[in-house]
Amino acid sequence: MSIFKTRAIIIKTQDIKESDKLVWLFTEKLGKVSTIARGAKRSRNSLFSTTLQFCYGDYVLYKGKSLYVINESILIDSFQDLLDDLNDLTYASYFCELIDIAMSDGEKSEEMFKQLVTAFYLIRSHAVDIEILARSFELKILQATGYELNFDYCCICRKKMASFNYFSFQYSGGVCDKCKKINGLHIDYATGSALKYLSKISLENVYKVVLSDKVKKELYKVLNLVISQNYFRKPKSLDTLRYLKNFEKNKI
Structure with missing residues (x-):
């Protein structure tokens, strides 16, 4: 045995x-x-x-x-204290759901295991913006499972980019100003910079990042579509949280 x-x-x-x-x-x-x-x-x-x-x-x-x-x-x-707060519970559930969807049975990743443990402690600490933490975690799990996104070079012409304001879902990365924009999404230059930065920093350093609501919404839109496109099913935890918050808002 x-x-x-x-x-x-x-x-x-x-x-x-x-x-x-x-x-x-x-x-x-x-x-x-x-x-x-x-x-x-x-x-x-x-x-x-x-x-x-x-x-x-x-x-x-x-x-x-x-x-x-x-x-x-x-x-x-x-980590049962995470159940006492709706945000904490939802994001902890979301990270677990992402692991379940993205990782195959028996697929090993010590790095992603460390990331999940770190994410749980950061959720508990309330020392980071939980939305930004989620976007950084998403980028790391995409990278760990073979879907790394390209933000350094134009994904069409391969020229180095200092910045970009268009994301291609077809080619999984940023598109420079000179290349044709197809099968993608126009985003703010600040969103492009945030994608690039969050893909490189550790979760422990997410507390240093401050983003506008507009950039956070665009980050969510881009990565939500990337995750839906690359994995066999879409996580539901964050959709449930948004539904509950909208319900409370409309009730008021």
């Missing part, structure tokens, strides 16, 4: 049977894996408090016939 010990974050769960749970882990060593936690729905079970969504810890797994089985676990941080 193969036994693995790995650090992981729980990105989603599903109740099965009377007392068991399906638990999807994004792990440091094994990538994204589907597991079963036997008896984890029972409050007295040792896995009860370590198999909640967002939990971060060390997990010992063994390979069953079709799924990994969680044998034991040690909690590092439950």
